Each structure stands twice: as C-alpha cells, then as structure tokens.
Amino acid sequence: MSYRIGLVGKPSVGKSSFFNAATMNDVPEGAYPFTTIDPSVGEAYVRVECAAPEFDETCSPNLGVCRDGTRFVPTKLVDVAGLIPGAHEGNGLGNQFLTDLNETDVLIHIVDFSGTTDSKGEPTEGHDPREDIDFLETELDMWYLDILEKGIESHETTYEGADAKIEVDLAEQMSAFKTNKDEIKQIILSLGLELDTDTWDADDRDALAREIRKRTKPMLIAANKMDTPEAQANWDEITDDPDYDHLTFVPTSAHAEGALKTADDNGVVDYTPGDDDFEIIGDPSADQKAGLEQIREFIADYGGTGVQQAIETALFDVLGCIAVFPGSANGSDDTDGVFRDCFILPEEATTEDFAYFLHSDIGDGLLHGIDCRTERQVGADHDLTHRDVVEIVSTN
Ligand SMILES: Nc1nc2c(ncn2[C@@H]2O[C@H](COP(=O)(O)OP(=O)(O)O)[C@@H](O)[C@H]2O)c(=O)[nH]1
Ligand SMILES: [Mg+2]
Incomplete structure (x- = not known):
C-alpha cells in the first residue's frame, strides 16, 4: 500500500506543472513499484536520510533510489483536476473529482499566489488568494x-x-x-x-x-508561482494573517522545479530535487544561463523550489507519517548486509503494525521487535518513530 497525495485547486494554478515536475524523475528502470495507465496518477518521492551509513552498510533500494546518503522513497501523487468553481451554488462537485478525492490520504491545495487568475482560472490582476483557500x-x-x-x-x-x-x-x-x-x-x-x-x-x-x-482530509497549501513579485507580496500578507494560522503553507515554484529537472535531464545542470542550489555542468545559451541564475537566486532565498518540500511536509508533517527501515540487530538485512527497503507507515504505527505491514503471517507469529540502533528488544505495542531501524522476530 502506498500513500496518495492529491493535488487540488481551481484551473490554471499550476497543478499539472507541479505534477509533471514532481513525477519527472530519473529513476533506473525496474525501480517502479507500479505502472499505471491513469495519466493523472504518478510517482513522486520523499527524501529520507538513509540509515545504512550509521551501520557501515551499503544501500541498494528495492524501490526508488539512494543519492549521497539520501533515500528517495516513492509515493503516489494524483492530479485531481476538475474542481468546478461555485459548485455548492448548484453545480455540485463533479463525480470524477469526488471519486479521485476519496482515494487520497492528504491534499496539497495548489493556490496561485500571484493573484493573476480569477476564481474560474481566467487571467486577471490582484485576485486575493485567500478567496481560493476559503472557497476550497x-x-x-x-x-x-x-x-x-x-x-x-x-x-x-x-x-x-x-x-x-x-x-x-x-x-x-x-x-x-x-x-x-x-x-x-x-x-x-x-x-x-x-x-x-x-x-x-x-x-x-x-x-x-x-x-x-479536517481530520480525514488534512491539507497543506502550496503557495505557487512564488517566483513572481506579486506572489511574494501576497505571501508576506497572508502568512501574517491570523485567520490563516491554522493552515500549513509551503512556498513553491512548479516552474522552477520543472526547469531544473529538464535542464538536469539535458545535461545542462546537476540538480538533486529538494536542494537549494545546483551546478551548471553543460553549455547553456546566454538566455538559458540568465534564466538559471534567476532560479538559483530564488531557490537560495526560499530553500528550494518547494515542490519536494511540499510533498514531504504533506506526508510527514500534515499526515504525520514515519519512514521505517527493516534491519537486523547486527546491521541491515541479515542475508547480505545491504539496506534495501524503507517503508512509509502511519504516525501511530507500532512494532505489531510494522510486522503486519510486512506480511500477515509475520504479524500472526510476532514475538517481539529489536531496535537495531540500541540492540534492545521492543514489545508488540511499542510506538515506532521516524527513521527507526527495526528487526521483526516472528515464528513465521
Ligand atoms: N510563474 C509561474 N507560473 C506557473 C507556475 N506553475 C504554473 N505556472 C503557469 O500557470 C499556468 C497554468 O498551469 P497548469 O499547470 O496548466 O495549471 P492547472 O490548470 O492547475 O493544471 C501555465 O501557464 C503555467 O506555465 C509557477 O510556479 N510560476
Ligand atoms: Mg491541469
């Protein structure tokens, strides 16, 4: 089972741009846990600091990749298009929209913070993004x-x-x-x-x-188009507005992320998703170089393009999930000493939940767990925490 993060928002806020940038990944073939024919469902990644170096082990992920000590663990991203503005005044929310929405665990509401699209997504100026937040x-x-x-x-x-x-x-x-x-x-x-x-x-x-x-559809606001001066002004105003204190905001530029991934693909830059800098390794034209330098300034100011950060905040902070590595008391996977798996579990997951997550037989035969860092035994109802390395001891 994999978590589904839904991207929602009125038309023209940048849902497709965000989705395309986040799912455009240079992952070796065979690393995909699923293939899909639904173009609105794609694979994005969350970063987790790899546990292998602490155990002097190597890492060879079954799913995703490990890059310089950072695991990129797959998660599903869904472009939930089709939000009809003014729906509750009579149109009703579209059926497909509701079906797609029901299948998501957490939402990223993409909001056009530049204020250059009206409530229907048509070009305008000075639209207050708060209207869109309230509307959804x-x-x-x-x-x-x-x-x-x-x-x-x-x-x-x-x-x-x-x-x-x-x-x-x-x-x-x-x-x-x-x-x-x-x-x-x-x-x-x-x-x-x-x-x-x-x-x-x-x-x-x-x-x-x-x-x-609120409990069943937790939500994060991606303040998109943050590469524009209008969005930056709105950001200051809205994140200072006490009426919006209850929401989590992440500043994003889907544009910048898409541009950097494309440039990386083309060998022009070396960029690791989520980083706040990149290296020019190719030979860009003067225009392209100027564009890249603008992006460099933006991601230095904002700590990244925000796309990777938004996905991780949605999963780890808003939803509260944790990542857990299966291990063995004297290191990682006991067969060959290589870290392979990293699983995303719910916030309140216990040793027993982890055992059942691995396999129902393993859960049925659970004796206890071992915290591989301390080499101490942990009980079935022991609460796991983010980046735990746990061996499950089971009769099955
Ligand atoms: N400046 C800027 N424009 C963006 C950004 N993301 C999307 N756009 C533009 O917004 C428009 C709508 O984008 P799209 O992804 O099709 O929106 P959707 O209708 O929500 O899927 C397009 O012209 C995009 O180029 C961004 O981060 N910055
Ligand atoms: Mg779209």
Whole structure:
C-alpha cells in the first residue's frame, strides 16, 4: 500500500506543472513499484536520510533510489483536476473529482499566489488568494455536510432498537472517508456535543462536518508561482494573517522545479530535487544561463523550489507519517548486509503494525521487535518513530 497525495485547486494554478515536475524523475528502470495507465496518477518521492551509513552498510533500494546518503522513497501523487468553481451554488462537485478525492490520504491545495487568475482560472490582476483557500474549504465542507445529513437522517428514520448509536451510523455513511465509529465519537465529543442528534442545531452540524473533513482530509497549501513579485507580496500578507494560522503553507515554484529537472535531464545542470542550489555542468545559451541564475537566486532565498518540500511536509508533517527501515540487530538485512527497503507507515504505527505491514503471517507469529540502533528488544505495542531501524522476530 502506498500513500496518495492529491493535488487540488481551481484551473490554471499550476497543478499539472507541479505534477509533471514532481513525477519527472530519473529513476533506473525496474525501480517502479507500479505502472499505471491513469495519466493523472504518478510517482513522486520523499527524501529520507538513509540509515545504512550509521551501520557501515551499503544501500541498494528495492524501490526508488539512494543519492549521497539520501533515500528517495516513492509515493503516489494524483492530479485531481476538475474542481468546478461555485459548485455548492448548484453545480455540485463533479463525480470524477469526488471519486479521485476519496482515494487520497492528504491534499496539497495548489493556490496561485500571484493573484493573476480569477476564481474560474481566467487571467486577471490582484485576485486575493485567500478567496481560493476559503472557497476550497467551503466546498469540501458542504460536501461533507451533505453526507453527514444523510447519515443523521438514516440514523433518525431507521429503526434499530434502543441500541442505535449515532457514531456507528455516521461512520457507516462516511466510510469512504476512511473514518470509524471511535473517531466520529471522539470528534462529536471534542466539539462539546452530545451523542444525540436531537440536540444538534444547524451550526453544530456545520462544525461537525468541518471537523470530520479536517481530520480525514488534512491539507497543506502550496503557495505557487512564488517566483513572481506579486506572489511574494501576497505571501508576506497572508502568512501574517491570523485567520490563516491554522493552515500549513509551503512556498513553491512548479516552474522552477520543472526547469531544473529538464535542464538536469539535458545535461545542462546537476540538480538533486529538494536542494537549494545546483551546478551548471553543460553549455547553456546566454538566455538559458540568465534564466538559471534567476532560479538559483530564488531557490537560495526560499530553500528550494518547494515542490519536494511540499510533498514531504504533506506526508510527514500534515499526515504525520514515519519512514521505517527493516534491519537486523547486527546491521541491515541479515542475508547480505545491504539496506534495501524503507517503508512509509502511519504516525501511530507500532512494532505489531510494522510486522503486519510486512506480511500477515509475520504479524500472526510476532514475538517481539529489536531496535537495531540500541540492540534492545521492543514489545508488540511499542510506538515506532521516524527513521527507526527495526528487526521483526516472528515464528513465521
Ligand atoms: N510563474 C509561474 N507560473 C506557473 C507556475 N506553475 C504554473 N505556472 C503557469 O500557470 C499556468 C497554468 O498551469 P497548469 O499547470 O496548466 O495549471 P492547472 O490548470 O492547475 O493544471 C501555465 O501557464 C503555467 O506555465 C509557477 O510556479 N510560476
Ligand atoms: Mg491541469
């Protein structure tokens, strides 16, 4: 199983540019864990500092690549095009859009921070990006509210005897959002509501829909087109606006990332995705050189093009995932002493979760784990952390 990061946003914000730049990777053949015929699904990478050097071992990834001590671990990126502006006023969100959205674990909302596109994606000047941020959140909330209302209705009208539980009925109605009754119950109570729909007014329902949306579709804002002066001015204003404190922003230039990857492919520069500098190794024309120097200045100021950073922030910070290396107590993989795998697991993953992730038989036969750095035994319910190297000891 691989996490799916969805790119959303109104037309012309740079979703395709971001997607193309992020999935354009020079990875040796056979390194792809899947092939897809869906052009809107591609493979991007998250960087993880490789654990092999700490063990004086070598690294030969089964998936992705290892470059100068940095693993590039594959993850799926989805270009979720088709957001219809003004949807909740009657058009409704498109079916394909909703289907694609349901399959994502975390969203990157690409926002045109330059303000040069209006709410429909047509050219304009001085458009406030905050409108787009509010718009998408509202659209998603309305969609959730719709489904929440259906769940409430079925709870109130279906006879289930005295044992009917609202959290069970809502979790069932909202199963596509990968939630469950315990989470729903916890959200209801966290809002100070009772587990009784009769006591909920319209505001309570709105708040509930919004909270369930925030939990099940966590979101990051990619402030795109940051290579323009207009975007830089908007960035200062919006990241200072207390109304937007609850959001995570990453400044991005899909353009710069695409240009650097293309130049790298053509042997003009040596660029490692995510870096804040590159080396010119080819023979660019004067124009091309000037363009590259502009990009160099931009990525020095912003710590990179932001594309790699946005993907990693979405997965590791917003979603809270961790990367775990399987190892053996005296180093890496016990057969040949080479690090091969690096898996992305959910935030709360335990030794037992990791064992089941590897294989259900390994999970069934789990005895304990070994933290390979300390060589200490860890129990089944031990919480794993980012970059742990763990050996699973199982009877199977
Ligand atoms: N200046 C600038 N323009 C960008 C950037 N990313 C995309 N664009 C431009 O924005 C327009 C729309 O881009 P596209 O990727 O097709 O947007 P989509 O409709 O959201 O998929 C194109 O003209 C792109 O060249 C960026 O980072 N900086
Ligand atoms: Mg597009």
